[in-house]
Amino acid sequence: MTDMKKTLLSIALALPLAACATTAPPSPVEVTRFHQTDSLAQLGQGAIFVVDAPAAQGKSEGSLELAPYKAAVARELAQLGYAESGRDGANHIAEVRLERFVLEGDDNRRGPVSVGVGGSTGGYRSGVGIGLGFNLGGGGSSERLGTEMAVVIRNVASNAVLWEGRARFEVGPDHPLAQPAANADVVADALFQEFPGGNGETIEVKVSQ
Template sequence: MPSLKTIARAALPVALALGLSACATTPFRADVSRFAVPLPAPQGQTFAVVAEDPKLAGGLEFATYANAVAAELNQLGYARAASPEVADMLVRFDYRVDNGRERVRTTPGAIGIGAGRWGPWGPWGGWGNGFGGWGYGFNDPFFGGPDVRSYTVFTSGVDVKIDRRADGQRLFEGKAEAVSRSNRLPNLVPNLVDALFTDFPGNSGETVRITIREDEKTVRPAN
């Protein structure tokens, strides 16, 4: 009959594999809505990123996120102006994250290592092999009833509005919003900006789900 130590060693690789799977990075997903009229061709057109909220203007945090917006427009062929006063287009930018709300998740059973008993496939109530003692499996009495967990989720978002400076005509409006377990704007805002400028300017009036794969560092429309 195998010893308890032997059984525990056999169960350990399974436990580690399940633990690593649970810790895998979750892709960042954002809902993106955009409205636009035909934008001027990039050749010779300049822009300046300005704060939609005057309280953000001049801040180092805003400047960091504004640089992310500017980088996206540079890739499209537009040039950053020396100042808003001489720019062809004013890009009004805003960002936010709320105070969060609680969610409760309940799962009917747990997986773990604990004292077992006879069950459908053996003494562990799970993946038993006919031996008594400790086991790894489902419906493990060591864990009792259902697993109930409470956690906080936050809604974050960015807004971009592009106006022609000469006459104030609105050329583009877009927003990207995401629900996540993080409220750290330095991590959220670059992803939201990335999502907003995917396939820019998009189809006017359409809302799409954009997924950012952390392992590949790419952005693509979700299926």
């Protein structure tokens, strides 16, 4: 093999590695939680039903996109002392809502293509109103996949909101943590760390690369 061919081969082999190296690393997960002081005694116990947040007008409920996030939330709630239950046997309901989107460039512009697949509700104090959707981008090296998940825990009998939390996370679209199951585990784990968390406090939870 000539020196020129060897050089060209080396460049060709290096290109995929360079492309992988440019994918955006995971950001910390930004987490904000809210709760009422008189509700703390009710948290972390009892039977709970994990459900999609009520659908916003014109959007469908029960998306497959939300399934790994609901499963991750259910696992975290079980570790906190809740017993997962069907709707009829639950005394608490956990409403999960989600948005996934593509951020382009350094100015955090969202990608232009969005497919709505779920619902949103406003928070009782935080104003969290995150719609469930998935935005499709072109996969450029400067793009980052963003995830915002919010969970509201309600008392079934009174429908009162006992706790609400929101987690936001960004990662390169080619990173393993961009995949739905791994992505869901990251945001759910961060959201419920040191539950119930400080009321109104925003923290950052570091993510392993």
